[in-house]
Amino acid sequence: xxxxxxxxxxxxxxxxxxxxxxxxxxxxxxxxxxxxxxxxxxxxxxxxxxxxxxxxxxxxxxxxxxxxxxxxxxxxxxxxxxxxxxxxxxxxxxxxxxxxxxxxxxxxxxxxxxxxxxxxxxxxxxxxxxxxxxxxxxxxxxxxxxxxxxxxxxxxxxxxxxxxxxxxxxxxxxxxxxxxxxxxxxxxxxxx
Amino acid sequence: xxxxxxxxxxxxxxxxxxxxxxxxxxxxxxxxxxxxxxxxxxxxxxxxxxxxxxxxxxxxxxxxxxxxxxxxxxxxxxxxxxxxxxxxxxxxxxxxxxxxxxxxxxxxxxxxxxxxxxxxxxxxxxxxxxxxxxxxxxxxxxxxxxxxxxxxxxxxxxxxxxxxxxxxxxxxxxxxxxxxxxxxxxxxxxxx
DNA sequence: CGCAAAATAGACAGATCTGTCTATTTTCTT
DNA sequence: AAGAAAATAGACAGATCTGTCTATTTTGCG
Numbered sequence: 001x002x003x004x005x006x007x008x009x010x011x012x013x014x015x016x017x018x019x020x021x022x023x024x025x026x027x028x029x030x031x032x033x034x035x036x037x038x039x040x041x042x043x044x045x046x047x048x049x050x051x052x053x054x055x056x057x058x059x060x061x062x063x064x065x066x067x068x069x070x071x072x073x074x075x076x077x078x079x080x081x082x083x084x085x086x087x088x089x090x091x092x093x094x095x096x097x098x099x100x101x102x103x104x105x106x107x108x109x110x111x112x113x114x115x116x117x118x119x120x121x122x123x124x125x126x127x128x129x130x131x132x133x134x135x136x137x138x139x140x141x142x143x144x145x146x147x148x149x150x151x152x153x154x155x156x157x158x159x160x161x162x163x164x165x166x167x168x169x170x171x172x173x174x175x176x177x178x179x180x181x182x183x184x185x186x187x188x189x190x191x192x
Numbered sequence: 193x194x195x196x197x198x199x200x201x202x203x204x205x206x207x208x209x210x211x212x213x214x215x216x217x218x219x220x221x222x223x224x225x226x227x228x229x230x231x232x233x234x235x236x237x238x239x240x241x242x243x244x245x246x247x248x249x250x251x252x253x254x255x256x257x258x259x260x261x262x263x264x265x266x267x268x269x270x271x272x273x274x275x276x277x278x279x280x281x282x283x284x285x286x287x288x289x290x291x292x293x294x295x296x297x298x299x300x301x302x303x304x305x306x307x308x309x310x311x312x313x314x315x316x317x318x319x320x321x322x323x324x325x326x327x328x329x330x331x332x333x334x335x336x337x338x339x340x341x342x343x344x345x346x347x348x349x350x351x352x353x354x355x356x357x358x359x360x361x362x363x364x365x366x367x368x369x370x371x372x373x374x375x376x377x378x379x380x381x382x383x384x
Numbered sequence: 385c386g387c388a389a390a391a392t393a394g395a396c397a398g399a400t401c402t403g404t405c406t407a408t409t410t411t412c413t414t
Numbered sequence: 415a416a417g418a419a420a421a422t423a424g425a426c427a428g429a430t431c432t433g434t435c436t437a438t439t440t441t442g443c444g
Contacts, residue, residue: 010391026306028220031431042392043433053432104308109357113305114218116296118363127361154358155374158367161357162350165301169319171310175350182347185381186374202421223401234422235403245402385444392439400431409422414415 011049013039019060023107027057027114027122057111058125064107065129072136083143087187090140091180094160098173105168109161133157146190156183203241205231211252215299219249219306219314249303250317256299257321264328275335279379282332283372286352290365297360301353325349338382348375 008016017039021030032053036043050056072093079089097103104110111126118124137153146152163179200208209231213222224245228235242248264285271281289295296302303318310316329345338344355371 024308026220026308028218028306032433033431043394044435045391047433048390105305109301110305110308112357112361113297113302114220116216116218116302116360118361123361130358130361151370154367155351155370158354158358158371158374159347159351161354162352165304165353165357166322166346166350168308169304169310169315169322175346178343178347179350182350182378185378189377189381224403225401235424236405237421239403240420388441388443390439390441392437394436396435397433398431401429403427405426406424407422409420411418411420413418 010041010045014041014046014049014056015059015063018056019064022057022060023064023104023110024102027111032056054122057122061107061111061122061125061129065132068129069132069136072133076136076140083140083145087140087144088180088184090137090160091176091183094163094179095173095176098164098167098176103167106161106164109165130157130161133160141187141190144187144191146187148190152186152190155186159183159186202233202237206233206238206241206248207251207255210248211255214249214252215256215296215302216294219303224248246314249314253299253303253314253317253321257324260321261324261328264325268328268332275332275337279332279336280372280376282329282352283368283375286355286371287365287368290356290359290368295359298353298356301357322349322353325352333379333382336379336383338379340382344378344382347378351375351378 014035018030018035021035021038032043032046035056036046046056050059072090075093076086076089079085079092108126108129111122115122115126134150134153134157137156138149141149141152141156159179159182163175166175167173206227210222210227213227213230224235224238227248228238238248242251264282267285268278268281271277271284300318300321303314307314307318326342326345326349329348330341333341333344333348351371351374355367358367359365
């Protein structure tokens with residue numbers, strides 16, 4: 001059994017920096033050398049851990065997926081036991097994210113955009129994140145008594161993605177309010 | 193007054209090819225030389241018409257904006273005078289687009305994604321297209337008696353953007369149906 | 385301590401990119 | 415037909431990119 005190293009492993013340093021730079025600037029525009037310099041890691045260390053830049057991008061996306069969903073879950077859990085409060089907590093989470101300084105839209109939509117071929121591994125990795133979020137929304141819809149939780153979750157996911165795009169495009173958290181109001185209306189319709 | 197040339201001007205040949213390749217593959221990944229070779233145009237001709245690649249991208253986006261909106265308007269007009277039919281025609285348009293072979297998501301969302309800085313001219317050009325579509329939706333909402341047409345149009349725009357992302361990610365026109373159903377529900381709510 | 389594994393710096397290949405320049409040819413207009 | 419404007423091919427600069435290789439140093443572990 002391998003002991004946990006006191007300092008972050010080189011692999012983790014690499015992924016943390018890659019995650020940040022890819023999200024801030026883009027996937028194609030950020031070069032390997034920039035990440036290496038900022039992470040303080042040698043090039044061969046990168047290529048010992050990842051076969052190619054694309055694999056690093058995929059690892060960064062998977063890392064971000066884990067972190068974002070853990071953060072969503074934490075916010076939902078903190079909202080208590082009321083299904084409606086838990087449902088609305090997703091939009092609190094969204095609003096806080098939109099208002100944060102680092103917000104630059106959705107890393108996964110942006111990955112889908114930069115790698116538009118459906119067969120591309122990066123494209124598929126990005127979509128898996130959306131599916132995982134839809135699963136979360138389905139659970140919330142179910143807990144709120146929606147008649148077709150999966151259908152509602154799909155629609156909510158679209159609404160949220162549109163809000164993210166609008167918030168990014170306008171550099172404003174305002175679209176969250178419209179999304180929240182609409183989501184509430186749709187939830188009422190789905191339980192009526 | 194300049195006579196209209198029988199053949200397409202070099203500028204137009206360039207923009208048509210650029211538009212197609214940028215949409216198919218992406219903005220950063222497509223090089224100038226590729227566009228020039230495919231368009232059959234010399235490099236200096238490009239730089240006599242456009243100061244830089246970014247300006248070509250902006251011109252291509254503006255061209256696509258004009259074409260897409262003209263196509264939307266044509267579909268809406270062809271739907272006749274019934275405000276509801278005209279409203280729903282937008283989703284017919286969307287569905288046909290999703291089902292087309294060339295469909296690769298929204299060129300403007302993808303431009304926002306590749307140029308995530310809000311100050312970037314390409315970012316702003318892309319957002320102007322979304323604003324123009326929201327204007328169209330506002331008119332349709334008004335004609336259908338929505339109490340707050342602008343608010344409904346904003347929400348519909350988000351829903352549509354989310355549907356485009358989902359259709360692109362899954363390479364399937366299915367998300368359009370959910371968007372259409374939801375749009376109808378929201379329209380009813382907005383007029384009640 | 386001593387060895388094996390991991391990480392290092394840095395050169396390197398080979399390709400690609402945007403944008404510039406020149407000298408020549410084609411095209412359009414009068 | 416003549417002159418002006420537009421377009422051409424192609425070389426070129428200078429930067430950047432991913433990925434490989436080597437020789438050396440650092441690190442972790444028994």
